[in-house]
Amino acid sequence: MIPFLDLKNINQQYREELIASCTRVIDSGWYIGGNELEQFEQNFANYCGVKFAIGVANGLDALILTLRAWKELGKLQDGDEVIVPSNTYIASILAITANNLTPVLVEPDINTYNLDPKKIEAAITPKTKVILPVHLYGQLAAMSEIMRLAKKHNLLVLEDSAQSHGAQIDYKKAGNWGDASGFSFYPGKNLGALGDAGAITTNDAELAQMLKALRNYGSHEKYKNLFVGVNSRLDEIQAAMLDVKLKHLDVEVNHRRTIAKMYLEGIKNSELILPLSDIDASQYDQHVWHLFVIRSKNREELQQYLSENGVQTLIHYPIPPHKQQAYKEWNDLNYPISEKIHDEVMSLPIGPTMSLEDVKKVIQLCNCFKV
Numbered sequence: 107m108i109p110f111l112d113l114k115n116i117n118q119q120y121r122e123e124l125i126a127s128c129t130r131v132i133d134s135g136w137y138i139g140g141n142e143l144e145q146f147e148q149n150f151a152n153y154c155g156v157k158f159a160i161g162v163a164n165g166l167d168a169l170i171l172t173l174r175a176w177k178e179l180g181k182l183q184d185g186d187e188v189i190v191p192s193n194t195y196i197a198s199i200l201a202i203t204a205n206n207l208t209p210v211l212v213e214p215d216i217n218t219y220n221l222d223p224k225k226i227e228a229a230i231t232p233k234t235k236v237i238l239p240v241h242l243y244g245q246l247a248a249m250s251e252i253m254r255l256a257k258k259h260n261l262l263v264l265e266d267s268a269q270s271h272g273a274q275i276d277y278k279k280a281g282n283w284g285d286a287s288g289f290s291f292y293p294g295k296n297l298g299a300l301g302d303a304g305a306i307t308t309n310d311a312e313l314a315q316m317l318k319a320l321r322n323y324g325s326h327e328k329y330k331n332l333f334v335g336v337n338s339r340l341d342e343i344q345a346a347m348l349d350v351k352l353k354h355l356d357v358e359v360n361h362r363r364t365i366a367k368m369y370l371e372g373i374k375n376s377e378l379i380l381p382l383s384d385i386d387a388s389q390y391d392q393h394v395w396h397l398f399v400i401r402s403k404n405r406e407e408l409q410q411y412l413s414e415n416g417v418q419t420l421i422h423y424p425i426p427p428h429k430q431q432a433y434k435e436w437n438d439l440n441y442p443i444s445e446k447i448h449d450e451v452m453s454l455p456i457g458p459t460m461s462l463e464d465v466k467k468v469i470q471l472c473n474c475f476k477v
């Protein structure tokens with residue numbers, strides 16, 4: 107069986123380092139809000155090229171708390187509109203509605219699966235206050251165009267970088283384009299903890315201060331609460347685990363790029379649409395290949411065929427947000443590009459410990475697939 111992602115093998119590579127770090131935390135007697143968190147926040151901020159990283163409990167909280175912080179700072183109010191891609195993972199949208207803000211779904215580009223800048227401007231109204239681009243599957247959204255539009259219309263930009271640690275355009279990384287960026291360190295993400303964790307990156311000192319209060323009961327100073335905050339902290343053990351894994355992230359991403367290049371060069375089957383099909387090859391190395399997503403009109407058959415031949419695949423994602431029961435009020439709306447994507451996408455195995463032999467097997471199977 108070729109697994110979709112072998113988390114056990116991935117973490118096994120760093121077993122000794124992880125155990126040493128874990129032991130250090132256990133022996134320190136200090137488990138929340140200490141040196142481990144501070145060090146990881148500094149190292150992750152440096153990695154992204156920004157001034158501040160603020161650790162929180164998970165990626166969803168990173169997005170929720172950033173929007174909440176902007177409300178506390180008077181930059182947003184209830185009912186303001188947030189532009190978000192219609193094909194994103196549900197978390198990006200939950201963060202908006204959790205703050206009594208209004209999501210405005212905008213269709214993605216069918217080739218990149220990211221927000222189509224041409225469609226953003228048409229969606230802007232006097233109530234629009236934020237663009238929330240999602241760097242889906244490991245590739246940055248068209249950030250130069252998005253930042254130009256944001257400047258022109260005086261909008262805030264919150265990147266959802268949960269799938270794109272280290273992805274870049276012109277050497278500027280995810281997390282360093284918008285006013286702020288939310289990251290997830292869920293175990294299966296490119297930079298994954300051994301449990302839940304997340305962070306916000308920003309160059310805005312005022313926002314960073316507000317986020318540090320909001321994640322800790324709304325308190326900058328013990329027992330003094332200026333805001334109605336939450337408990338959303340990144341604990342010392344997870345910060346220590348992440349600091350170990352951050353050191354190896356670029357090597358892992360390079361292996362993902364090697365696999366992606368093999369798939370892109372090796373898979374030749376007119377039934378399958380490969381990623382970046384319409385895009386300049388120089389962009390391959392800007393992508394961090396969190397997922398290698400192909401499309402097929404016969405996805406169910408393809409998935410079954412690969413499964414029968416020992417290859418595990420996943421669908422990211424089977425149901426678009428506007429068709430979810432949680433958002434019943436949108437169920438009758440039409441987002442044809444998004445619906446097409448959700449009907450056709452399938453993710454092939456890719457990961458930092460996948461063997462090149464296994465990659466070749468997957469390529470061969472894909473090339474032999476017939477309807």
Ligand SMILES: *Cc1c(COP(=O)(O)O)cnc(C)c1O
Nearest residue numbers: 164165166195197198268290292
């Ligand atoms: C994983 C993910 C999140 C949420 O992260 P959690 O840590 O699971 O809360 C948000 N947005 C996107 C695009 C994601 O892939």
